[in-house]
Amino acid sequence: MVSVCTTCKGLQKHLKALDGADAESVTSTWVNTTIPTLRHSTNGGCRACAVLLQGILLHHDRFEGVKEENVRIKAQSFDTSKGKDAQDHLSVEVRWKELGDGCDDGGHEHEPEEDTGYPDLKLEFFTNQDGQSPFSAIGRGRHISTNPLQDSGLSTAKDMIKECLSSHTRCRHSQTTTLPRxxxxxxxxxxxxxxxxxxSEWDGDSQRFEFGEFLTLxxxxGSGKAVLKTTTETIESHKKLIPWSTLPRTFQDAVMLTRSLGFRWLWIDSLCIIQNDPEERLRASYHTDQIFSNSFLTIAATSSADSNDGLFLPKAQPYKIQATDSKGSLFKIYVREQPSHYSFKAPFDDGAHMNDWELPFNPSAEANMHTPLLKRAWAYAERLLASRVLHFTKSEMILECREGYQCECGRIDNSTYDSRxxxxxxxEFARIVEENENKGRIPNGNGTGNGNRIDSVASQLAATSLADVAKDLTQKREEATQLWSYVVTEYTARDLTYDADRLVAIVGIAKMLSQNLKSGYIAGQWTFSTLGLLWHPNDGTRTRRTQVQGIPSWSWASLEGSPISFDDSMAMDLACTASFPAERGRTQAWSPTTGDRLELTAAMATDVQFRIDGDSEYSLVxxxxxxxxxxxxxPLRGDDVVASGETLTCVLVCMTFRSSIIGLVLxxxxxxxxxxxxxxxxxxxxxxxxxxxxxPEDAEALLGHWFPEVEDMTQLDDGPQRTFIVV
Incomplete structure (x- = not known):
């Protein structure tokens, strides 16, 4: 009688069933061990363990220098009867972080520790499309195209787009789109x-009226020097012909893909905007929301660091392993690293609400290396505005749209295969913008929408009370403000070639959120929100003040070098309000790229002494x-230099649910x-x-020490106040 391998059950499903596997579980665990145990089983004649060991060691460069007994292996397969998205491959997780107290001093394997977090390496073992395998736990693998312009790759791209169009209402254009200029x-x-x-032809008011569907890139x-550009000197010749040989490889690939998908028009920033005309560049940046939201598809060269790299980068080919069955027949087993989904996935598990995320979302060096486009601030804004983005990465195509993700490996949005x-x-951005559009349609007497927006209060008094309007506006503002703070944190974590673009590249996003916020917008600040002024750099040691004229110190855009975070909620208002002289006499101010001054009025403001306590250590006394x-x-430098002992002004703004007090120092x-x-x-x-x-005493005690004259905190609004002009 042939003995059954106790390490892997021979990767045979009928043997696993005899082992009492959970019939309700989607996954079956075959192996949970270390490399030495796999070696022992291989030397004992187990053909399945030999295949696993060989496939893992083909990726030995990933854990070179790690003791083999510290390399843990976990292999799982999936029940294909649990749904149409189930997959047949064998998933192998490899971890090599040091185990806690698991040193084996007796030559015996300890009980496996519980695996937490995403593995250091994730492999898949699979067969080709004929599905022939000597191990029933190893089935067919998902096809990943090597060239998206070939039939199979193009078909995959079209299928993902078709699925988006047929299933996602938010991703469809509600009206015929006009071409960019x-x-x-x-x-x-x-x-x-x-x-x-x-x-395109334009009317007298510089409005586009030529209709058509178009793609964007x-x-x-890259360095910018070699990028083909349209200038005042080249525009007339470009209208006649841009020779194929002059197009960078990424542009050539984008053109061929546009043709293959059956479209005529393609928008590329460096060629469709006159690059040496500052006024046109600024005007075009104000229309990025229209360009990318109206585009049928945005083609993203996500893994290309330079316009000469191309859109379709070479993909690592799977390794081939020869395996035999019990009769000695030969079979081919393929092994490859599973697509990691790079910057689209967090380093933590699924289930956390957006408000609880660690921000920036995934700043890892590996993610930035594999997806350099996602590290760019302009590309981040384009990605949010676009109806759908087809990302071309080193491992696969990924379609990101307003309602989710699709990818060639089929795992990016499936927690069974990727729990992160x-x-x-x-x-979330698309949801909030769409809800605003829907709520803006006020019903009339016959139940149909009249298309009016919520700020047209007079037209809706018959059906809606002013209290309802105010409540709805407050709720929409809260949601949109939270999203805005997230976007700014992610946006400021990304790179810009020119400081002057800091407030320019985000204008399109601000325009689309403005309908929810019903607020003025000056230099990145929504004028209704005092809390929006409580931003702070994640790491002040990396920051510097911008040299761009017109950006005030109270704007988050005045700092470069660090992601910016916000405080969006408070437990108690300390009677501090902000107003903008630019809004006086106007319904709202809209000055997205520059700002002047604001007036900060506060009940709890006091002069304090600034003290330098040590190297980069400071206090207020x-x-x-x-x-x-x-x-x-x-350290303090430039316009931010403050001498030890100098008087500063501390303005208290609010108390938080963290039992802290937050304020601004002027x-x-x-x-x-x-x-x-x-x-x-x-x-x-x-x-x-x-x-x-x-x-130390808690933060609330500070109020008594610094403001002994305040006897009743509930009467702050009625007490004396000071006003500061902040520039």
Whole structure:
């Protein structure tokens, strides 16, 4: 009688069933062991363990230098009867982090520890489409195209787009789209000669009225020097012909894909915007929301760092392993690393709400290396605005749309195969924008929509009370503000070639959210929200003040070098309000790329002494009581230099649910005593009485120490207040 391998059950499903496998489970675990045990089973004659060991060691460079006894192996297969999305491959997780106290001093294997988090390496063992395998746990693998322009690759792309169009209402265009001012005509009579720049007809008010469906390209420019551009000198020749040989490889690939998908028009920023005309570039940036949201498809060169890299990068081919069955017949087993989905996945497991995410979402060096486009700020904005984005990565095509993801391996949005949280900011952005559009349609007497927006209050009084309008606006503002803070954090974690684009590249997103917020917008700040001023850099040691003119110190865009985070909720308002002189006499102010001054009116504002406690350590002191302080720029330099002992002004804004007090720290101008600039935001969890060894008191005690004159915190609105002009 042939003995059955106790390590892997021979990867035979009928033997696993005899082992009492859970019939309700989607997954079956075959192996949970270490490399030495696999070696032992292989040496004992187990053909299945030999295949696993060989496939793992083919990727030995990934864990080179790690002791083999610390390399844990877990192999699982999936029940294909559980649904149409079930897959037949064998998934093998490899982990090599040091185990806690699992040292084996007796030559015996310890009980496996519980695996947590995503594995260090994830492999799949599979057969080709004939499905022949000596091991029933190893079945067919998903086909991943090597060239998206070939029949199978093009068919996959079309199928993903078709699924999006047929199933997702948010991704469909509700009306015929108009062409951008300029697009590339890719269907010349002799396409091998090149393409030409087509300029749409415009009416007297500079409004486009030429209709048509078009595609857009999102790409990294790279150094920028070699990128083909349209300028005032080349525009006329580009209208006649842009020779094929002059197009960078990424542009050529995008043109061929556009043709293959059956479209005529393609928009590429460097060719469709006159690059040496500053006014046109600024005007075009104001229309990015229309360009990308109206585009049928955005083609993303996600893994290409330069426009010469191309769209379709070579993919690593799977290894082939020869295996035999019990009769000695030969079979081919393939093994490859499972697509990691790069920056679209978090390093933590599924289930966390967006508000609880660690931000930025996935800043890992590996993700940035494999998806350089996703590290660019312009591309981030384009990605959110587009109805659907077809990402071309080093491992597969990924379609990201307003309602989810699809990929060639079929696992990106399926927690059975990848338990990590998927970045859903694009879907949340689309949901909020769509809800605003739907709520804006106020019903009339016969039950049909009249198309009016919610700010047309007079037209809806018969059916809706002012209280309902205010409640609805408050709810929409809360949702949109939370999303905006997330977007800014992610956006500021990404790279820009030019500081001047800091507020320009995000204008399209602000325009689309403005209908929800019903607010003025100045230099990145929504004017209705004082809390929006409580931003702070994640790492002040990496920051510097921008040299771009017109960006005030109170704007998050005044800092470069670090992601910016926000405080969007509070437990108690400390009677601090912000107003913008630019809005006086107007319904709303809209100045998206520059700002001047704001007026900060506060009941709890006081002068404090700034103190340098050590290398990059600072505090604020008053009445012998101090709190720690982290300025916006560390160490202090340039316009942010503050001398130890200098007087600053601390403006308390709110108390939080974290039992902390948050405020802004201002420095008075040396040339105009009526004007201040922001030095930083501070958050106090406790305060310390100096020259004593007493334990620190909680943050609430600070109010009594710094503001002994305030006897009733509930009467702050009726008490004396100070107003500061902040620039």
């Amino acid at each position: 300029r697009v590339l005509d890719v269907l010349l009579d002799d396409g091998s000669k090149g393409v030409r720049l087509h300029e 999102s790409h990294c420019w 949280t998927t970045d859903s900011v694009k879907q 008053k009445n012998g009581v101090s709190v720690e302080f982290r300025p916006d720029v560390i 420095q008075q101008s040396k040339t105009d005593t009526q004007v201040y600039r922001r030095v930083g935001r501070f958050e106090s969890y406790d305060c310390q009485t100096d020259s004593t060894e007493d334990e």
